[in-house]
Amino acid sequence: MAKDSADNPPRAEEQVGLGFSHRQILVTMSGLVVAMLLAMLDNMIVAPALPTIVGELGGLNHLAWVTTGYVLASTVATPIWGKLGDLYGRRIIFTAAVAIFLIGSALCGVSQDMAQLVAFRAIQGLGAGGLMVGVLSIIGEMIPPRDRSKYQGVMMAVMPVAMIGGPLIGGFITDNLSWRWAFYVNLPLGAVTLILCWITLAKLPKGTGKAVIDWWGTGLLTIWITALVLVTSWGGTQYEWGSAQILGLIAVAVVGFVAFIMVERRVAEPIMPLRVFKSANFSLSGAVSFISGFAMFGAMGFLPQFQQFVQGSSATNSGLLLMPMMIAAMVVSLSAGQLISKTGHYKSLPIIGSVLVTVGLALFATMDVGTSTFVSGIYMVLLGAGMGAMMQTSTLIAQNSLDLRDMGAGTGVSTFLRNMGSSLGVSLLGAVYTTHLADTLTGTPAVAASATRMTPQLLRSLPESVQKLFEQAVTNGVTALFTWGAAVAAVGIVVALFIRQVPLRSAVKPQAASTDAEPVAVSS
Template sequence: MAPPRFSHREILATTAGLAIAMLLAMLDNMIVAPALPTILGDLGGLNHLAWVTTGYILASTVATPIWGKLGDLLGRRITFITSIAIFLIGSVLCGMSQNMAELVGFRALQGLGAGGLMVGVMAVLAEIVPPRERGKYQGVMMAVMPAAMIGGPLVGGFITDHLNWRWAFYVNLPLGVVALAVCWFTLAKLPRGTGKARIDWTGSALLTTWITALVLITSWGGTEYDWSSPQILGLAALTVAAFVAFVVVERRAAEPIMPLTVFRNRNFTLAGTLSFIVGFAMFGGMTFLPQFQQFVQGASATNSGLLLMPMMVAMMVTSLAGGALISRTGHYRALPIAGTVLMAAGLALFATMGTDTSKTVTALYMVVLGLGMGCLMQTTMLIAQNSAPLRDIGAATGAATFLRNMGGSLGVSILGSIYAHTLTGSITSNAGPAGDGGDSAARMTPELLRSLPEAARHLFQQAVTDGVGAVFTWAAIIAAAGLLVALAIRHVPLRGFAADKDQPQDAGDTPTEAKATVTA
C-alpha cells in the first residue's frame, strides 16, 4: 500500500506537534537540574541524588528500541500518543512524590515515555515527509536541542525560586496536552502498522537486567554496601551473566533489539566509545555544577541556570561550526581529537575550583568544556553512521545513541557516589567526632545554608567544593583516556550521493564524494 500523502499545511501542523513532543523529552532534565538542591533538602536522601537523573536516562535508553518495534507492529500514531501519555502521567506522579524513592521510581516512568517520544518523532517524520524534503524539517527538530539546553535551566531555576520545585514536573502538562491534541488529529492518516514486526523481548529483558545491575553496582558500591559485600558481588555476577546471555541471544535473534554486527567496524566502535565518554561528561557536568553554584557561589536556582549558558552556547556554536566545516572539506578526524583535549582540559579546570572561585572564572571553564563537547557530539554520531552500510544506518544510530545514554547513566551514578561519599566524609572530618556528615547534608538547602552561622556555613561549602572537585578529577581522567580513542580513529571519506548503498566508503573514494552532504 502506498504511504499516505500529507499536504504542506498538514506537515507543518504535524511538525509543530512533534517539536513540542521532542521539547518535552529534552527539556525535562534541564529543568530538573537547578531544582535538585532544593528537592534533596525537601525530600532528603543525598545518596539517591544520582538516581533522579539516572533512573530517567536508564529507562529511556532501554525503552527506545522497544518503542521503535512497537511502532512497526501497531502503527506510529497509537504508540507515539501512548508514549506522550505515559510521560505526562510520570510527570504528575513526580510532582506528587513524598520521598526520594517515589521520585526515582516515577522518574523512571517518565523515562519510559521519553524513550517513545525521541524515537517516535524521527519515525513519524520519516513516514510523512519524503526523503528529498526531510532535511529542512529535521533542521527544525535540531533547533529544539539548543532551545532546551539554554531555556531549561532558566525555567527550572525560575520555578524553584518563585513557585515550588514540584512545578518543575507539572510544567510538562500544558505542553504535553498541546502535543497530544495536535498529534491526535494530524497523525490520523498514518497506517495502523504491519503487524509483522518481531519484538525481541528476551533481548530487551536481558539488556535491562545487565544495565540496571551495573548501575546499581556503581551507585551502591562503597556507599550503601562494601565492595566485597554479598550484595555487590551478587550484582556483579548478575551483570556478567546477563550480558553474556544478551550477546548470545542477539546473535541468534531474527530481529535483534541491538544488532551486534555494527561493532565489527573499527571506527564505529571507537566513535561509540567517544559517545559514551561525552555522555559521561555532559550529564555529570549538568548534574553537579548547580550544586557548587548554589551552595558555594550563592547563586539562586534561576541564576544557576543562567550561569550554565556559557557552556551551552559554546557547545551549540562549535557543533554548528564543526558540521559546516565537515560539509565543506569532508575531513573530520581533527574534531574528535580537539574535542577530547578541550573536554579533558575543561573538566580538569573545574577540579581546581575552591570556595573563593568567582562566577566569571567558572564561566570561562564552562566555555572550554562546551567547546570540547560541541566538537564531539555531532562528530561522533557522524563517524558512527558513516562507518555502517546504508542498510544498517538505523541500527548504527540507535547503538551510538544507546552508548551515549549509557555513558550518562553510569557517569551520573558513579560521579554521584563519589560526590556523596566525599561530601559527607569532609563534613565528618572537619566537624570532628560530633559531626554527622550524612544527616547534615541530606536535608541541606541553599536557603537553610544561608541561615547557618558563618563557621558552619563555611564547613558545608568546603565539603561541597571537595565533593565537586573529586567528581571533576575523575571525569577529567576519563576524558583524557578518550584522547587515546580519538587518536585511533581513521579518516574514512564520507559517503556521497554516488556512494555504494551497501558498504561504507574506504580511503580510495574520490575527494568529490568525500565532500558530499553529511548527515549527522
C-alpha cells in the first residue's frame, strides 16, 4: 500500500470529500465536537445530582427512570434520526435534534415532581439520539473513508473531557448552586452548537427525498422495548410478578417482538437489518456490548447513592470519587486501540474485560457501611479497566463482521444493543436497589415514609440511630444490585470465549449478498 495521506496530512487548500478543504473540515468539526460533548456530558453531570434530586422531588421508586427514560428514548430515536437525515438533509435534521435536546433540558430544569422530570428526560433523550447519529453521519458524509482516520482523534478528545469533567461539574453544581443547573448548563453549550452547525453545515447535501422510513418497524420496536423495560422496572416492586399488569406487559413485549421480526424480514429498508446477525462474531460482540452497557450504567447510576449516603461524600466529592473508574476506562480503551492497530489481535481483550468487570462488580457486592473510599476506589479501577477493554473492542469486532452495505446499519445495531443493556441495567438494578432498601426499613414506618424524600443533608440532621439504619438500607440495596450485576457480567465471560480471531483488513472489500461469510471489513 502506498504511503499516502496517512503520513501526509492535507494542506488547508486541498479539497477532501464533498469539496471541503482541511480548514473547512476543522471548522465544521468544531460544532460537531461541542454537540458530541453535549450528548456525552449530560448523564455524567446528572449522576452526582440524583440523590439530591430524588430527595427534593420525592419518588424514590422513579429514580432509575431518570436515566432509563433518557436512554430508552435515545435508543429508539437514533435510527429514525438517521433516516430523516437521508430524506431531508443532515443540516436541518441535526439542528432540529439539538433544538429538541435543549427544549428537554430547559423543561427538566423546571420540573416540579419526578413524573415531570422523567417525561422531560425522555424529550431530552429524543434529541440526544439525533446528536450522536447526526455527528457520525455528518462525518461519514463529509469525509471519505480513506481520509476519515486523520480527523477521528479530534472526536476522541471529547471522551476524557466528558468522563472526567462531567461528574465534577455535576457535583459542583449540586453543592454550590441547584441541581436544576445540571440541566440548564446545556443551554449555552447548545446555543453555540446550533449557531456553529447551522453556519458550517450549509455545504452538505440537502437530502435525496427518496428515503423510506420503516414506521411499522419503528413503532413495534418502541412498543416491545418499552414493555420490556417496564417489566424489569415494576416487577416485584410496584406490582407482583404474577399480577395482571406484569403478565400483560410480558405478553405485549413478546407479541411486539415477534411482530417486529416479521416486519423487519419483509420491508425494503428495515430499521434493523436482521441479516447482520448471521455473522456469529457480530452477534457475540453485540452480546458483549449489551453486557458492558448493563454494567456501566448500573455502576454510574447507583454508586453516588452509596458514596453520599453511606461514605458521607458531598456531591462534588462523589463526582471526584468516580474518577478512578472513568480514568481507567479511558486509558485502557485508548491503549486497547493502539494494541489492536499494531498487532491486529483483539480476541483476548473482551475476555479480559469481562473478567475484570465481573471481579469489580463482585467486589462492590462485598461492601458494607465501613468500606472506605480508598477501597471502593480500587474496585472502581478494576471495573473501569474492564469496561475500557470491552467497549471499544466490541464495536471494532462488530464492524469487522459487516459487509460494506451494512456498515452504517450494523454499527447502529451494535450501539442499540449497548443502549438496551443500559436501559435494562438501570431499570432492573434500580428495582433491586429500591426493593432491598425498602425491605430493610420495613420495621421502621417513620423512616420508610421519609425515604422517598431523603437527601444526604437531611440524613445528617437526623438522630444517629436513624442515620445508621438508613445507611445500612442503602448498603443492602447497593450490594444486592452489584451481586446481580456480577452474575450478568459472568455470562459475558462465556460469550467472549466464543469470539473468533478474524484477521483485520485495512479496507472494505465488496461482497456478494451472502451473509454467512466471515467478516470482510474493518476500521483501520
